Amino acid sequence: MTILDQIVAKKKSEVAERKRQFPKNHLKDLPFYHEPTVSIKQKLITTSRKVGIIAEMKKASPSKGVLLEKYEPEQLFELYQKAEVEGISILTDQPFFQGNLIHLMQVRGLTNSIPLLRKDFIIDPYQIDEAKGYGASVILLIAAILEEQQYQELYLQAKELGLEVLTEVHDELDLEKVLRSFTPEMIGINNRNLKTFQTSIDQTVKMIANIPKDTIVISESGIHRKEQVDQLAEIGVRGILVGESIVRSKNPQEMIEGLVGKK
Numbered sequence: 001m002t003i004l005d006q007i008v009a010k011k012k013s014e015v016a017e018r019k020r021q022f023p024k025n026h027l028k029d030l031p032f033y034h035e036p037t038v039s040i041k042q043k044l045i046t047t048s049r050k051v052g053i054i055a056e057m058k059k060a061s062p063s064k065g066v067l068l069e070k071y072e073p074e075q076l077f078e079l080y081q082k083a084e085v086e087g088i089s090i091l092t093d094q095p096f097f098q099g100n101l102i103h104l105m106q107v108r109g110l111t112n113s114i115p116l117l118r119k120d121f122i123i124d125p126y127q128i129d130e131a132k133g134y135g136a137s138v139i140l141l142i143a144a145i146l147e148e149q150q151y152q153e154l155y156l157q158a159k160e161l162g163l164e165v166l167t168e169v170h171d172e173l174d175l176e177k178v179l180r181s182f183t184p185e186m187i188g189i190n191n192r193n194l195k196t197f198q199t200s201i202d203q204t205v206k207m208i209a210n211i212p213k214d215t216i217v218i219s220e221s222g223i224h225r226k227e228q229v230d231q232l233a234e235i236g237v238r239g240i241l242v243g244e245s246i247v248r249s250k251n252p253q254e255m256i257e258g259l260v261g262k263k
């Protein structure tokens, strides 16, 4: 069983339990359910930077364990805001990343102009309503854990709710699967090999040629040096998604500005 299989198995029981505790028809009473969202696509297209940055908040990961003992999303937010990031990705998966939907809501309480991505393993429409209610503007859909039809349905449901979708692919098989449906607005190429956990931006370099022109490409994972960012900008990547190297840095603001420059 791969790590993704384990995560999805756990996620299924977690979602079932959440539905019992907080029935779906109550989700529309959450504080941000009826609030407008902010377009991350627009931020990435109009940025004055060579490439926009989605800075991630995560306390731990299955490959690295705990990244940061003292994890305070609201403090990180201050630094990300100073660095003028184009978006913020917030892990909400608890069992494997020590995230929480509350983190999303806390940060949303501090901004209505920076788009927030709910970073989780979305397999059920319930989680999309949750994302909206807790303050997300964007959700992640991971091709590798969804059937083609399930992916289509979740994508359309998110759009109906006014959310944007970042479609994550790991390889050509994932890409074929999602392109059979329709042209996604944003594709994130995950540089992490799910079997070995190794990252290489060569994955983005290899796959970008097969992505339709109108789709915004985001390179995800394993980005820690400016030279990588320059190379990615050169080949047409519009955004980078960076977690570990920022949260582990002594000075996250400087780290971000070092990667993509000041605004």
Ligand SMILES: O=P(O)(O)OC[C@@H](O)[C@@H](O)c1c[nH]c2ccccc12
Residues within 6 Å of the ligand: 056, 058, 119, 120, 121, 168, 190, 199, 220, 221, 222, 223, 241, 242, 243, 244, 245
């Ligand atoms: O910490 P990194 O190597 O900079 O990676 C960030 C992000 O790409 C990674 O956290 C990620 C990409 N896709 C995911 C899906 C679920 C959880 C986490 C992820």
